[in-house]
Amino acid sequence: MSAHSTDCIVVGGGPGGMFAALLLARQGVRVMLLEAHLDFARDFRGDTIHPPTLELLDRLGLSQPLHALPHGVLRQFVIHAGSQVFTLADLSRLPSRFPYMMLLPQEKLLDLLACHAQRYPHLRVQMGAQANQLLWEQGRVVGVTYRQAEREQVVRAPLTIAADGRFSKLRKLAGLEPIRTAPPMDIVWFRLPRYQTDPTDQGVVVNQGRFCVLLNREQQWQIGFVIAKGGYRQLHALGLRAFRTALSDVVPWLSDRLHLLDDWSTLTLLSVESSRLSKWYLPGLLFIGDAAHAMSPVGGVGINYAVQDAIAAANILAEPLRTRSVQMHHLAAVQRRREWPVRVIQFIQGILQRNLVAEALDRGKAFHLPLPLQIIFRLPILRELPSRIIGLGVGRERVPPALPGV
Numbered sequence: 001m002s003a004h005s006t007d008c009i010v011v012g013g014g015p016g017g018m019f020a021a022l023l024l025a026r027q028g029v030r031v032m033l034l035e036a037h038l039d040f041a042r043d044f045r046g047d048t049i050h051p052p053t054l055e056l057l058d059r060l061g062l063s064q065p066l067h068a069l070p071h072g073v074l075r076q077f078v079i080h081a082g083s084q085v086f087t088l089a090d091l092s093r094l095p096s097r098f099p100y101m102m103l104l105p106q107e108k109l110l111d112l113l114a115c116h117a118q119r120y121p122h123l124r125v126q127m128g129a130q131a132n133q134l135l136w137e138q139g140r141v142v143g144v145t146y147r148q149a150e151r152e153q154v155v156r157a158p159l160t161i162a163a164d165g166r167f168s169k170l171r172k173l174a175g176l177e178p179i180r181t182a183p184p185m186d187i188v189w190f191r192l193p194r195y196q197t198d199p200t201d202q203g204v205v206v207n208q209g210r211f212c213v214l215l216n217r218e219q220q221w222q223i224g225f226v227i228a229k230g231g232y233r234q235l236h237a238l239g240l241r242a243f244r245t246a247l248s249d250v251v252p253w254l255s256d257r258l259h260l261l262d263d264w265s266t267l268t269l270l271s272v273e274s275s276r277l278s279k280w281y282l283p284g285l286l287f288i289g290d291a292a293h294a295m296s297p298v299g300g301v302g303i304n305y306a307v308q309d310a311i312a313a314a315n316i317l318a319e320p321l322r323t324r325s326v327q328m329h330h331l332a333a334v335q336r337r338r339e340w341p342v343r344v345i346q347f348i349q350g351i352l353q354r355n356l357v358a359e360a361l362d363r364g365k366a367f368h369l370p371l372p373l374q375i376i377f378r379l380p381i382l383r384e385l386p387s388r389i390i391g392l393g394v395g396r397e398r399v400p401p402a403l404p405g406v
């Protein structure tokens with residue numbers, strides 16, 4: 001078994017872990033990032049890049065290569081309910097250099113970041129490296145063991161950042177249990193070709209107690225068919241033909257290509273979860289991103305919040321990590337900084353789930369926009385609120401300049 005040591009270990013090469021590692025390395029901290037998979041190819045993992053993340057990528061000098069990749073752009077998010085159309089969010093008016101959401105397969109974003117990571121001599125990205133044990137000494141986490149190419153290895157550091165996602169292994173190893181709420185829905189994701197003659201609107205279509213999300217990925221539509229929590233088994237039992245019929249009831253113009261959904265393997269079930277840890281840290285260990293708080297997909301905010309956690313962690317921890325003086329109060333400061341934005345957005349998602357989603361899935365009655373949303377849309381002073389909450393998020397972090405010479 002070989003052993004290494006570094007200033008900070010980051011477990012997980014998703015958006016949270018990758019940005020945390022880059023931003024710390026940019027501040028002169030020696031970082032080792034462990035990613036369990038050999039590549040970033042994952043389907044249906046969240047493909048939205050929000051304005052604050054686009055601004056961060058711009059700060060890192062990555063805006064140009066990012067925009068050169070084939071991508072979609074979402075400026076308005078609309079709800080189609082029968083003959084009514086509501087604009088839920090209009091991002092084009094946001095006070096940002098990038099007043100839109102970019103739609104890009106997450107794999108492409110992570111590939112770009114991994115490539116950029118090579119310019120930081122302080123940062124080592126280990127692919128195919130699965131963390132499997134925490135190393136404890138005198139009640140403190142002092143590193144992890146990981147398996148890479150069939151070999152057990154050890155890496156030691158004063159701090160391990162667990163950014164290993166909603167099913168976090170490190171959270172289990174640390175014995176931490178998140179507080180869970182049960183959103184009333186699950187989502188079946190799939191893709192269908194997109195034709196030039198298709199409508200251009202992106203957003204939600206509600207029809208006859210059914211509810212679909214449509215995102216434009218240039219050559220394809222990424223489609224989420226929302227079902228009641230635990231409803232997938234029933235959907236499966238009714239068969240693919242019934243599923244295609246249900247889809248053509250909600251979005252009739254897709255009927256000409258539904259035959260392409262000819263196998264259940266073309267569909268991916270997302271079991272929707274919303275949770276958060278009551279304490280995000282232990283001595284020598286900090287949780288960020290989905291590992292600290294799994295987000296409901298309402299508003300598609302999970303990536304943005306994981307990235308904002310990464311910025312906050314790097315801002316607060318870079319100096320104490322560089323000087324090897326990181327203490328519990330530094331870790332507590334990261335949680336204090338990020339917990340309230342997470343609580344606020346999870347509270348808003350809860351309201352939307354109980355009202356908008358539950359109302360849309362009620363097959364017994366015609367869809368009506370819930371009263372709080374009607375009020376928001378009627379009052380000019382409140383109309384921009386959903387765009388700001390979805391597009392910018394709550395509690396944005398500032399990115400300091402790189403340490404000179406790094």
Ligand SMILES: Cc1cc2nc3c(=O)[nH]c(=O)nc-3n(C[C@H](O)[C@H](O)[C@H](O)COP(=O)(O)OP(=O)(O)OC[C@H]3O[C@@H](n4cnc5c(N)ncnc54)[C@H](O)[C@@H]3O)c2cc1C
Pocket residue numbers: 011012013014015016017018034035036037044045046047048129130131132163164165166168169170189270288289290291295297299300301302303304306
């Ligand atoms: C189907 C689906 C659709 C979604 N759609 C959206 C969307 O449209 N917009 C949005 O903002 N969010 C969306 N999300 C949520 C979004 O993907 C997450 O919120 C975001 O990726 C969280 O980032 P993260 O870095 O915290 O964790 P993850 O992205 O989950 O990354 C965790 C990483 O850790 C690695 N890992 C796990 N265990 C270990 C280990 N033991 N050792 C080493 N590495 C390990 C994993 O391989 C993974 O790469 C969606 C999620 C799903 C599942």
